[in-house]
Amino acid sequence: MTTEHLDGLIPEALTPRSRRIFFEGMEVLADIGFHDFEIGVRQRLLLSIDVWVDKQSFAGDDAVSSAWNYDTIRTEVLRLVKQRRYNLQETLVGAIYRMIAARAGVTALRVSTRKPDIYPDCDAVGVELSSF
16 A cells, blocks of 8 residues: 555644654674773674655655665774774764764764663663764
C-alpha cells in the first residue's frame, strides 16, 4: 500500500521538525586509557552517535542514492579507533565528532563513548560531546 493518498491530510503540527540518524551501542575494541595496565591492551568501548540532518540530507524517497551511507560512518569510526592508541575517551570522542560534524547537512550532533568494564559498581564510565 502506498501513502500518496494521504498527501494533504497530515496536520501541520505533525510535520517532522528534525531528522536523526543514529548508531546505538556500537561495540569496538580500543587501545585506550592512561593507566599502566591499560596501555597496549584493547578494551571494550561502546559508542553512541546521534546525527541530526537537514531535510535535504535525509532520504525523502526510497532511493539508495538519497540516503546517508551508514557503512561509511561506521567504517570511518572503526578507522579512527584502530589507527592509534588514545589516552582519553575525550580525545577519541573529539575525533569522531569532528569527522561527522564536517559532513554536509549535519544540523546537530551527539557522540558518546563508555567503558562498560571499568568499575564493578557502575554499568559504564564515559564521556559525551554534543552540539546542544
